[in-house]
Amino acid sequence: MPHWAHYRRIKLRLILLLAGLVPFFALLIFALPAAGGSNTLSYVMASSYLTLVAVTWFQYGSYRCLHCRTSYRGRQLFRNRCPRCGILINQ
Numbered sequence: 001m002p003h004w005a006h007y008r009r010i011k012l013r014l015i016l017l018l019a020g021l022v023p024f025f026a027l028l029i030f031a032l033p034a035a036g037g038s039n040t041l042s043y044v045m046a047s048s049y050l051t052l053v054a055v056t057w058f059q060y061g062s063y064r065c066l067h068c069r070t071s072y073r074g075r076q077l078f079r080n081r082c083p084r085c086g087i088l089i090n091q
Contacts, residue, residue, distance in 0.1 A: 007063050014056045017049075024049055 028042045064071050068085040081088055 003066065010056065010059050010063065014053075014060050017053045017056055021049075021053070 025046065028046055032042055032045075033039075062071060065082040065085060065087065067087045068082060070082065070084040
């Protein structure tokens, strides 16, 4: 059964992935070609990173409130209450 600690891990992972998006792509664009890396490697790394972001975003959006079982889809990233029942999420 899922619990709030699992939800917080998913949320933290999503925040870190979104914060690291620009530095990661800057590294792919500037540092990898200068080091002699191939474009194929850049494409594979970029698609892998974006897939990880998409999967984490889906996990975050489809997580359900443990109290009223409402999905959080469409809710704000930094909101700490369930939009339906109002229970505090970060307990």
